[in-house]
Amino acid sequence: MKLTGPLRILLIAAAIVGISLFHYLTPLHLPALHDIFQRLYYLPIILAALWFGLRGGLTTSIIVSIVYVPHILFQWGDRPSLELEKFLEIVLYNVVGGITGFLCQKEGERREELERAASRLEESYRALRSQADLIIGIEEQLRKAERLSALGELSAMLAHEIRNPLGSIRGTAEIILDDYPQGHPKHEFLEILLKETDRLNRVVEDFLRLSRPVDGEKKTCDLDAELHQLVKLLESDAAARGVRVVLDLEEMPVINGDPEKLRQAFLNLLLNGIQATGEGGTVSVQGVLLARQSDDASFVELSFxxxxxxxxxxxxxxxxxxxxxxxxxxxxxxxAITQRIVEGHGGAVTVESEPGHGTTFRVKLPV
Structure with a gap:
């Protein structure tokens, strides 16, 4: 237990009083005990120097001297040699109190200086760590930009090399399909061919969406209206899967953005939720306006x-x-397209998920 200042003073005072009582109450024909008690005075002096520095050490040694002098004068006065020895001991009390207090005070000042230096180093470490995290984030963004740049070049090549032949394949398959009625073995294979060409075409479209620049024509976007339209659009798909879609929005503010791209981002999240939810499950969309915490812009948060x-x-x-x-x-x-669209609008998208308990995507957009 760490002693407080008043308790330390009380302990030192009790030690001085106790030792002095031993001196005054012990008969003089027991000089060995008096020698022991005389040395015991160093304990409160050193303790005071350790706890209170130079001032504490000197103050305590002076108090001990004042308390001890009457004992020397009135009880040892008839023995001059012993009296001189004890006065020299008083001088030592003050020397020990002064030197010990001075050294302890210097040590305390040095310790405080080291603590301040450690505090400054800790702050510098936190600042460096923050800068390192920022640099890592920037490097990650640069790597992502490089990947997207390469993806853009690949998308342009895919659009030219795949989409045109793909259209020809689909058109040919549709013509041939007319020659084989429903139930013919080749009719089924041609339907698979058409289905796979559609899937391949969607892949190419996704490539193009991911590689296109996000910065487009910005205008006012009514989040409330956009989300209601999307939920209505997906009602039949959700009902076919036995999934209920719930929309719970506060009064949503109008934001500045590209409605078409934001609609695509919200559609991706809703479709993912519907496809990930089993029959009898629920997909809920909630929107809240976050309180402004600084001079920065306010934000709206949508959770899917x-x-x-x-x-x-x-x-x-x-x-x-x-x-x-x-x-x-x-x-x-x-x-990936959703994240690119949201970040292109100055926002952020995060995900929280626990196996067996569903998934929540949170989209934060500046108002």
């Missing part, structure tokens, strides 16, 4: 929560990585 199986922890960190998908037949580009 489903009651599905959730995302495994190992996959959660990769969920926004292009081409990473846990869905059969998925391209792994939908969430």
């Amino acid at each position: 929560a489903d009651s599905g199986e959730g995302i495994p922890p190992g996959s959660l960190e990769k969920i926004f990585t292009p081409f990473f998908t846990t869905k059969e037949g998925g391209t792994g580009l939908g969430l």
Whole structure:
């Protein structure tokens, strides 16, 4: 237990009083005991010097001298040699109190200086760590930009090399399909061919969406109206899967953005939620206006929560990585496109998921 200042003073005073009582009450024919008590005075003097520095050491040694002098004069006065020895001991009390107090005070000042230096080093470390995190974030953004740049070049090549032949393949398959009625073995294969060409065309479209610049024509965007239209658009798809879509929005402010691109981002999140939720499950969309915490712009937060199986922890960190998908037949580009659109509007998208308890995507956009 750490002693407080008053308790320390009380302990020193009690030691001085106790030792003095031993001196005054012990008979003079026991000089050995008096020698012991005489040395015991060093304990409160040294303690005071350790706890209170130079001032404490000298003050205590002076008090001890004042208390001890009457004992020398009145009880040892008839023995001059012993009296001189004890006065010399008083001088030593003050020397020890002064030197010990001075050294302890210097040590305390040095310790405080070291603590201040340690505090400054800790602040510098925090600042350096913050800067390092910022640099890592910038490097990650640069790597992402490089990947998107390469993806843009690849998308342009795909658009030229794949889409035109793909259209020819689809047109040819549709013509041939007319020659084989429903139920013919080749009719089924041609339908598979048409279905796969549609899927390949969607992959190419996703490539193009991911590689296109996000900066487009910005205008006022009514989030409330956009989300209501999307929920209405997906009602039949959700009902076919036995999923209920719930919309719970506060009074949403009008924001400045590209309605078409934001609609695409919200559509990706809603479709993911519906597809991840089993029959009888729920997908809820909530929107709140976040309180302004500084001079920065206010933000609106939209949460898209489903009651599905959730995302495994190992996959959660990769969920926004292009081409990473846990869905059969998925391209792994939908969430990457969503993140790019949201960040292009000055916002952020995060995900929270627990296996067996569903997934929640949170989209924060500046007002």
